[in-house]
Amino acid sequence: MPSESAIKVSELTKCYGKLLAVDHINLTVNKGEIFGFLGPNGAGKTTTINMLTGVTKPTSGTAFISGFDVKHEPIKAKELVGVVPEVSFLYDEMTAWDNINFSAKLHSVPKKKRAALARELLRLFRLYDRRNDRVGAFSGGMKKRLMIATALMHEPEILFLDEPTTGLDVQSAMQIRDLIKELNEKGTTVFLTTHYIEEADQLCQRIAIINRGKIITVDTPEELKNTVKKENIIEVSFDHAGDIVDELKELSEVRDVVIAGDKFRLYVEDPAETLPSLVHFAEKKRLKVTSVSTLKPTLEDAFVKLTGLRPELMTLEKENTKPS
Amino acid sequence: MAEAWIEEMKRVFYIAEKDVKIYFFKGPNLTFGLLLPVVLYVAFSIGRTVESAFVIPGLVAMAAFFGAGAIQAVSLPLERRTGTFKMLLTAPTSLSTIIFGKTLAGFFFGTFLSVVYTLIMLPFSPLPNLLPFFLAILVSSLMFSVFGLLLSVPFQDIPDAMPPATVVRIAMVFICGVFTPIETMPASLQTVAYALPLTYSVDALRQAMSGSLNNQMFLIDLAVQIFYSFVFLFATIKLLKKTIE
Numbered sequence: 001m002p003s004e005s006a007i008k009v010s011e012l013t014k015c016y017g018k019l020l021a022v023d024h025i026n027l028t029v030n031k032g033e034i035f036g037f038l039g040p041n042g043a044g045k046t047t048t049i050n051m052l053t054g055v056t057k058p059t060s061g062t063a064f065i066s067g068f069d070v071k072h073e074p075i076k077a078k079e080l081v082g083v084v085p086e087v088s089f090l091y092d093e094m095t096a097w098d099n100i101n102f103s104a105k106l107h108s109v110p111k112k113k114r115a116a117l118a119r120e121l122l123r124l125f126r127l128y129d130r131r132n133d134r135v136g137a138f139s140g141g142m143k144k145r146l147m148i149a150t151a152l153m154h155e156p157e158i159l160f161l162d163e164p165t166t167g168l169d170v171q172s173a174m175q176i177r178d179l180i181k182e183l184n185e186k187g188t189t190v191f192l193t194t195h196y197i198e199e200a201d202q203l204c205q206r207i208a209i210i211n212r213g214k215i216i217t218v219d220t221p222e223e224l225k226n227t228v229k230k231e232n233i234i235e236v237s238f239d240h241a242g243d244i245v246d247e248l249k250e251l252s253e254v255r256d257v258v259i260a261g262d263k264f265r266l267y268v269e270d271p272a273e274t275l276p277s278l279v280h281f282a283e284k285k286r287l288k289v290t291s292v293s294t295l296k297p298t299l300e301d302a303f304v305k306l307t308g309l310r311p312e313l314m315t316l317e318k319e320n321t322k323p324s
Numbered sequence: 325m326a327e328a329w330i331e332e333m334k335r336v337f338y339i340a341e342k343d344v345k346i347y348f349f350k351g352p353n354l355t356f357g358l359l360l361p362v363v364l365y366v367a368f369s370i371g372r373t374v375e376s377a378f379v380i381p382g383l384v385a386m387a388a389f390f391g392a393g394a395i396q397a398v399s400l401p402l403e404r405r406t407g408t409f410k411m412l413l414t415a416p417t418s419l420s421t422i423i424f425g426k427t428l429a430g431f432f433f434g435t436f437l438s439v440v441y442t443l444i445m446l447p448f449s450p451l452p453n454l455l456p457f458f459l460a461i462l463v464s465s466l467m468f469s470v471f472g473l474l475l476s477v478p479f480q481d482i483p484d485a486m487p488p489a490t491v492v493r494i495a496m497v498f499i500c501g502v503f504t505p506i507e508t509m510p511a512s513l514q515t516v517a518y519a520l521p522l523t524y525s526v527d528a529l530r531q532a533m534s535g536s537l538n539n540q541m542f543l544i545d546l547a548v549q550i551f552y553s554f555v556f557l558f559a560t561i562k563l564l565k566k567t568i569e
Contacts, residue, residue, distance in 0.1 A: 053413075053414045055410055056568055056569065057568070074418075075418065078415065083410070088407060089407050089409075089410040089411040091408050091411075092406070094345070094346065102338065103411060105335070105338045106335055106339075106415035106416075107416060108334075108335075
């Protein structure tokens with residue numbers, strides 16, 4: 001059954017015993033868009049992807065991939081998707097060429113087309129020269145590129161990418177982001193989970209923020225930023241500050257204070273009213289203001305406001321649980 | 325419909341082919357599949373007079389039993405631990421197809437080892453009735469392959485899966501008439517022996533080697549093994565489905 005939406009999820013729920021991993025979520029992903037699924041570690045992002053791609057069964061609710069019910073027509077649904085999990089699903093003992101061909105065989109890619117497509121993709125992902133090497137010897141970035149190539153062998157309509165840049169060096173991460181953009185320009189719908197807020201902002205046309213199994217909001221990055229537009233931010237740094245967050249929170253008009261590296265971000269109603277009290281505070285505490293500026297709200301600010309989570313905490317959690 | 329079925333059959337073969345390439349020569353396979361039957365045979369036969377026509381069919385059955393089982397104790401837990409199982413699960417195929425593919429790989433390994441053992445033992449044994457003997461090897465390898473898969477379902481890693489599976493197998497070897505005739509065992513043990521699948525494999529191979537093949541008994545042995553294969557297959561699919569739900 002043809003459908004306008006690439007993915008349509010209604011009241012989708014997953015329980016592991018008493019743990020509610022995904023809690024009655026609803027979302028629609030349009031054909032041809034890059035849809036971001038943003039949330040901290042353990043928010044339910046991977047579980048959602050697993051339900052949509054046939055790795056695990058939903059406890060309740062429905063999910064459709066291009067009109068095919070993942071519960072009742074899983075094979076038809078799986079024919080349309082390519083999946084790149086967070087942790088490598090490649091066989092380390094096999095060569096890059098054998099891995100990519102094995103996946104293509106499982107997806108019934110005809111033999112003649114298989115070889116040509118494998119060559120094309122391995123060249124595109126700059127792995128052709130290493131095609132006869134065992135995957136076990138590949139770096140994290142190479143494995144990730146090969147996983148994407150493998151997922152594209154059957155030319156899927158929808159590509160699921162689960163944390164595609166986690167654990168990669170800056171250059172590899174940039175390359176993967178460029179590839180995602182290119183694929184989307186060619187018409188592939190991309191469902192991307194990430195805990196990197198900037199990545200979601202750069203790539204996605206719409207973003208769903210998920211926390212503790214519940215979707216908090218779904219909107220475009222710009223609209224999400226607008227949710228915090230009424231708030232102004234003063235970013236200030238001192239020569240030697242110490243733990244002054246609580247004291248800063250008591251200044252007039254300050255609604256919240258967030259530490260950002262060596263700076264403090266003060267969320268205020270009106271910067272003009274807060275700045276004099278900030279200067280007075282610095283004088284009183286004998287602190288020298290080394291820099292002060294007002295900022296436009298970012299997606300990170302929207303995320304903080306909507307989830308109550310510190311973005312750096314989210315990254316830390318993920319890095320600490322990174323598979324070896 | 326027929327085309328879809330052919331595609332599924334192809335996928336069964338591709339999965340089996342991949343398992344053969346990756347897991348046939350893994351260390352634990354060779355240790356538990358190739359060497360353990362020999363070790364058990366040597367340990368039992370030292371200081372005893374053993375009749376080759378009695379023990380050799382048991383040894384060939386053990387080769388199928390340990391061989392087909394060993395690859396399953398490696399492949400499924402390792403795929404689940406390393407994450408490669410996701411490549412299979414996200415492919416447009418059913419869990420049953422994945423299980424059939426893995427069964428086929430174990431079947432190949434069990435058959436291969438049994439034939440190797442048969443060829444090695446041939447100079448020391450009476451010439452078997454070749455067709456029934458080979459048929460018995462095929463049916464036994466199929467049953468032991470699914471049995472091995474069933475034993476490995478609860479485990480996510482090789483070191484966890486190997487020991488319990490080996491204990492179960494060794495216990496079965498001593499109960500199922502591989503070294504000692506079942507008729508000489510106490511009645512209670514005989515009841516246990518007749519409930520275990522290895523008994524029928526050993527009996528079928530022994531009949532095929534005896535020179536006086538009892539067709540009816542031989543067919544019963546094969547039928548029981550095929551019945552067990554279906555039961556194990558059904559249980560494996562059910563259990564594995566439960567673990568991924």
